[in-house]
Amino acid sequence: MVDVDRDDAASPEGADAPVPLLRMEGIVKHFPGAKALDGVDLDVLPGEVHCLLGQNGAGKSTLIKVLAGAHQPTAGRIVLDGEEVVVPHPVAALGRGIATIYQELDVVDGLTVAENVYLGHELARGGFTQRREVAARTRDLLARLGHPEISPHREVGGLSAAGKQIVSMARALSHDARVIVMDEPSAVLDAGEVRNLFRVVRALTAQGVAVVYISHRLEEIREIGDRITVLKNGRTVGRDLPAATTPTAELIRLMTGRSVEYAFPERPGVPDGAPVVLDVEGLSLADTFQDVSFQVRAGEIVGLAGLVGAGRSEILETLYGARRRTAGSVTVNGRRLRAGSVDAAVAAGIGLCPEERKSQGLVLDEPVYRNITLSTFARIARGGWLDERAERAAAREQVTALDLRPTDVDRTARTLSGGNQQKALLGRWLVHGCDVLLLDEPTRGVDVGARSELYGLVRRLADAGTAVVVVSSEIPEVLGLADHVLVVAEGRVVHRAPAQDIDEHGVLDLVMEGTAA
Amino acid sequence: MSTQVETPPAGTSRPSWLSGPAGRTIGLVVALVLLAVVGVITGGERFASIDNVMTILRLASVTGVLAIGMTFVITAGGIDLSVGSLVGLASVWASTLATQTMAEDAHWTVMVLTALAVGTAAGLINGLIIAYGKVVSFIATLAMMIAARGLAEMISGRQTQVVSVDGFLDFFRADLVGVPVLVWIFALVAVAGWFLFNRTTFGRRTVAVGGNLEASRLAGIKVQRHLLYVYALSGLTAGIAGVMMLGRTTAGTSTHGLYYELEVIAAVVVGGTLLIGGRGTIVGTVIGVLIFAMLTNVFTINNMSISAQNVAKGAIIVIAVLLQQRFARRSTST
Numbered sequence: 001m002v003d004v005d006r007d008d009a010a011s012p013e014g015a016d017a018p019v020p021l022l023r024m025e026g027i028v029k030h031f032p033g034a035k036a037l038d039g040v041d042l043d044v045l046p047g048e049v050h051c052l053l054g055q056n057g058a059g060k061s062t063l064i065k066v067l068a069g070a071h072q073p074t075a076g077r078i079v080l081d082g083e084e085v086v087v088p089h090p091v092a093a094l095g096r097g098i099a100t101i102y103q104e105l106d107v108v109d110g111l112t113v114a115e116n117v118y119l120g121h122e123l124a125r126g127g128f129t130q131r132r133e134v135a136a137r138t139r140d141l142l143a144r145l146g147h148p149e150i151s152p153h154r155e156v157g158g159l160s161a162a163g164k165q166i167v168s169m170a171r172a173l174s175h176d177a178r179v180i181v182m183d184e185p186s187a188v189l190d191a192g193e194v195r196n197l198f199r200v201v202r203a204l205t206a207q208g209v210a211v212v213y214i215s216h217r218l219e220e221i222r223e224i225g226d227r228i229t230v231l232k233n234g235r236t237v238g239r240d241l242p243a244a245t246t247p248t249a250e251l252i253r254l255m256t257g258r259s260v261e262y263a264f265p266e267r268p269g270v271p272d273g274a275p276v277v278l279d280v281e282g283l284s285l286a287d288t289f290q291d292v293s294f295q296v297r298a299g300e301i302v303g304l305a306g307l308v309g310a311g312r313s314e315i316l317e318t319l320y321g322a323r324r325r326t327a328g329s330v331t332v333n334g335r336r337l338r339a340g341s342v343d344a345a346v347a348a349g350i351g352l353c354p355e356e357r358k359s360q361g362l363v364l365d366e367p368v369y370r371n372i373t374l375s376t377f378a379r380i381a382r383g384g385w386l387d388e389r390a391e392r393a394a395a396r397e398q399v400t401a402l403d404l405r406p407t408d409v410d411r412t413a414r415t416l417s418g419g420n421q422q423k424a425l426l427g428r429w430l431v432h433g434c435d436v437l438l439l440d441e442p443t444r445g446v447d448v449g450a451r452s453e454l455y456g457l458v459r460r461l462a463d464a465g466t467a468v469v470v471v472s473s474e475i476p477e478v479l480g481l482a483d484h485v486l487v488v489a490e491g492r493v494v495h496r497a498p499a500q501d502i503d504e505h506g507v508l509d510l511v512m513e514g515t516a517a
Numbered sequence: 518m519s520t521q522v523e524t525p526p527a528g529t530s531r532p533s534w535l536s537g538p539a540g541r542t543i544g545l546v547v548a549l550v551l552l553a554v555v556g557v558i559t560g561g562e563r564f565a566s567i568d569n570v571m572t573i574l575r576l577a578s579v580t581g582v583l584a585i586g587m588t589f590v591i592t593a594g595g596i597d598l599s600v601g602s603l604v605g606l607a608s609v610w611a612s613t614l615a616t617q618t619m620a621e622d623a624h625w626t627v628m629v630l631t632a633l634a635v636g637t638a639a640g641l642i643n644g645l646i647i648a649y650g651k652v653v654s655f656i657a658t659l660a661m662m663i664a665a666r667g668l669a670e671m672i673s674g675r676q677t678q679v680v681s682v683d684g685f686l687d688f689f690r691a692d693l694v695g696v697p698v699l700v701w702i703f704a705l706v707a708v709a710g711w712f713l714f715n716r717t718t719f720g721r722r723t724v725a726v727g728g729n730l731e732a733s734r735l736a737g738i739k740v741q742r743h744l745l746y747v748y749a750l751s752g753l754t755a756g757i758a759g760v761m762m763l764g765r766t767t768a769g770t771s772t773h774g775l776y777y778e779l780e781v782i783a784a785v786v787v788g789g790t791l792l793i794g795g796r797g798t799i800v801g802t803v804i805g806v807l808i809f810a811m812l813t814n815v816f817t818i819n820n821m822s823i824s825a826q827n828v829a830k831g832a833i834i835v836i837a838v839l840l841q842q843r844f845a846r847r848s849t850s851t
Contacts, residue, residue: 322735346737360735363728365795374725374736378718386716428736 019082021046021210022067022098022179027076029062029234036062037073038234042212044179049201049211051221051243054231055255057474060214063231064181067212068100069093080179091120099172100181103188105164109157114138116156117170141170144207145200162193169200180204181212186220198224216307218248218512230254252508263452264480265459267499270300277467278350278436280319283328288314289491292328296436296467301458303482303499304471305507311491312471313355316438320352321345332436346375351429355440355471357421362413369395369409372427398427402457419443419450426457437461439470443477455481475504487511541789545804552811560818569814571697577810578703579604579758579765579774581803583781584788585710586754588802591785592714593747594727594794595647595654599661600755600781603639604774606665607632607759609673612769615685616678625685632763633756639665640752644745654748662778669771677770680763689764699761706757711799723747727794783830784809787837808833 020043029037037059044050054060065071067078069087077084080096087093093100107116114134115122123130123137138152147166150159156167165185172180182201186194201211201224215221221228225243229236230251238254274297283292289311296302304312317323319330324340331337332348354360362371372395373380380390395409402423404416413424422442429437439458443451458481462468472478478485479499487495487502489511495502556564563569583600590597611632615625639661646657680686691698714720722743725733734740755774762773788805790797809830816826 320735342734343737343739352735354732354735359729360731363725363732363795366724366728370721370725374733374738377721381718384717384719386718386721 018045020044020079021081023077023079024063024067025077025079027063027066027078028074029059029066029071030074036234037066037076039236040076040231040234041236041239042229043239044210044212045226046178046210047205047208048226049205049213049224049243051225051228052212052214052231053221053228053238053251053255055474057233058231058255059234060231061183062234064100064183064212064214067093067098067179067181069098094175094177097176097178098181099175099177099179101165101168101172101183101185103183103185105161105168105188107156107164107167109155111156112152113142113150113154113156113159113167113170114152116167117141117152117174119171121175137174138170141173142166144173144203145169146203147200160193161188162196165189165197166200169204173204177209179210179212181214183214184216185213186215186217194220216512218251232256248509248512249505252505252512256504256508263455265456267459267483268299268463270297270483274298274300277333278319278469279329279331281329281331283315283319283330284326285311285314285318285323286326289318289488292488292493294486294493294496296469298435298465298467299462300484301462301468301470301482303478303485304469304488305475305478305485305511306488307473307511310488310511312473312488313440315488316352316440316469316471317354319345320350320438322352346432346434349433349435350438351375351432351434351436352438353422353425353429353440353442355444357418357425357445361425362421364414365412367410368399368404368413368416368424371413371424372398372409372431375428375432394431395427398423398430401430402427403453417450418445419454422446422454423457426461430461434466436467436469439468441472442470443472443474451477475507479504479507542798542800542804545788545801545808549804549808549811552808552815556811556815556818560815563818564815567695569818571695571700573807573810573814574700574703575697575765576813577806578699579761580777580781580784580809581703581806582706582754582758582761583777584784584802584806585706585799586751587781587785588710588788588790588797588799589714589720589723589747590654590751591782591790591792592727592794592797593723593744594730595744595747596658596782596792597640597643597748597751598655598658598778599639599643599665600751600758601774601777601779602662602665602669603636603752603755604759604762604777605771606639606669606672607636607756608762608769608773609669609678609771610635610769611760612678612680612763613672615680615682615769625682625688628680628682628685628763629760632759633753636752636754636756636759637749638752640749640755641745643752644748647748648741648744658748666771673769673771675771677768679768685764686767689761699765702757702761706754707799707803714797714799719743719746724795724797727797729795780809780830783834787833792838 022044024040024042027037027040040059040063042063052060062071066073067087069090069092078087085096087096108119111119117138118134123134135152139148142148142150145166150163150166156164159167169180185197189197204211213225221243228238228241228243228246230238230241232255276295277298278296281293284290292315294302304315306312314323318325321337321340321342321344329336332350335348337348338344358364363374369392370377373391377386377391380387380394392409398404399407399409404420404423404427413421416424442458443454446454458468458470470478470481479502482499485497485499485502486493487507487510495510587597587600611628614631615628643658643661646652647654689698693701714723722738725738726740726743730740759773763769784805785802786792787808788798788801790802812829813826816829
């Protein structure tokens, strides 16, 4: 009996009001020290493209990881086909017909298309893979996706990003997926490939598959989406919005609507006579960003705003020499920097606090003081002999100045919290004494309380005469901290203005609508 | 060794005296003492004599010198498989010079310097290929291991070349306060290595580059140049070891140092240097070398075969690495 009921409920023509294929109710997810999801509701109908919209950090990724079984919700229910389900791990999600296509495509380059599609559930008899059977089924799946031209025997490493995406989708179909979650699928595609992707999505929905589509690009959502759910700060703030007709202004208001206010320090204003410290002229990196020019004066904070993937971090890394620029020049205090040389940049007085503190910033198993003196231990040393006493003293000075906790400089960097790791990196450049400070996502992974403190520190550095460049995907952070803002979209500076002359709404407008061109 | 399990990893709590590197070293010392006790019980007087202690130290000296260089390479996140072959190459290059071309009036130190130069040059080539050619160290030094052995055979014509330069032989035959010159060389290299590793900017760079190459690069450290130096240093220790082999055997041959790289790597890892880089210990390496030398000695005194020794050595390597992994997991899980 129960089974019959469920079958009725699942069929679209079984009831007047469409019955959701998937319903997530009151999903809460706590991480140690952070509440990633705080009551999210989502319902997805069979055969629809359901768009998930929200700023970075709104909880989209966490939500789809809960759905995919990669995270366990702290509270809330997942209802599939009218039946409450628990998704303890990713394999269980696939078994329930929920497949996720992540942005960084999880295909194995060295295997063939068919091997990738059946990865993890190989068809085998007595330990031997059924190559012919696998190839035939893969061919069917690719045909369903409208890509019969991809041979099951091709090595996946030779396919484009778009091709790999198709392989991922074929894998999802091979699990009889009824819900396919796509995390920013268009981010790696060019315009023609996006057309193709839409064709595939339409083919899937025509077969009754529900697609949960995550994208920052409003024009895409308008074209492919049926309904929109908006997340903000881990909550559902907008639901059942028609994708084609909801006004852009309304969507942006829902995504941004202030609730967390950070205290940003006063802007004293850059004195007129302040010298230009950093002069970036026509900086380009092939295939990433083009013709970026700006100047930063002593005491000025310049912010780069834009979405992830717009090229902001790459601009910082290139002007720092960590990537070799393909055109343009970088001048610090009138000295032109050699391309592709970090040590030249450091010697000229530039310091970078990188985006990924753990993998790019710190030597995690070394003590805090050695991380603070990583750029200066050779200068503190005498004739090649380390002076650890002087290093510890220099580090302690920064620990006090930055209020870094705990104050023990012999602890390993690994044991520090995100905010204190960031302070250790700031301390590194303070010991070094640099004229230009580049901050890439300075508050990522830093809890709310510590953020205002970091903002104050950065402003004090600027007041002391440092030229600062800040990159952040949190637009309010850039607007609140910087004196001058550059908006970056698709590798180009699309707008520049004093921070007080532009608001978050304006920036989002520029990056979302601006990228359509 | 068993006390190592009890040692809480550094970094998870306030570093106390026992949980730091000192605590791990104590574990190794305990293992060495236990081995010595086994030696005394089974060998009695034949083990516990000054002569036998010197035998153990002589046995340890050549691989010991190599292991000091290897500690730098592994701490920097690499591996050097070529050192055994470089010992052979340096020894035959020097002995060829001594037996065929060296003029009567040239001093024997020319021969020594030749060996050191050959080792260093080969190390520089390794470093260039790895740091600037971006070839993984395993492959680059595997190639050097094969090529250097071949070159050694070509130079020597597969002949054993007996060195009859008196000054050289006298030097290596000598004792200094009852300790053979070979052992003194090992001691000097170990002490110099300790200072270089723990007290200089070179050592700091080695740990930083091995601990996080990208962070070191972004902090302004010239990581490529440093890696070049590290492999050159390893080549230099191979040159020194080549001279020591010449002195010990009074002959140069292309088979000197065969399979030494494996013993050396094993000793370094048993000593507590992390194979993934970022943490190394010269003291641990020295004790690791001594453990292997003493093990060989205890087995030999008890007339047990080389084959049995190898089985025991293999077991020790596995146990040591298992302990290391437990340690690494615990320290990264916080």
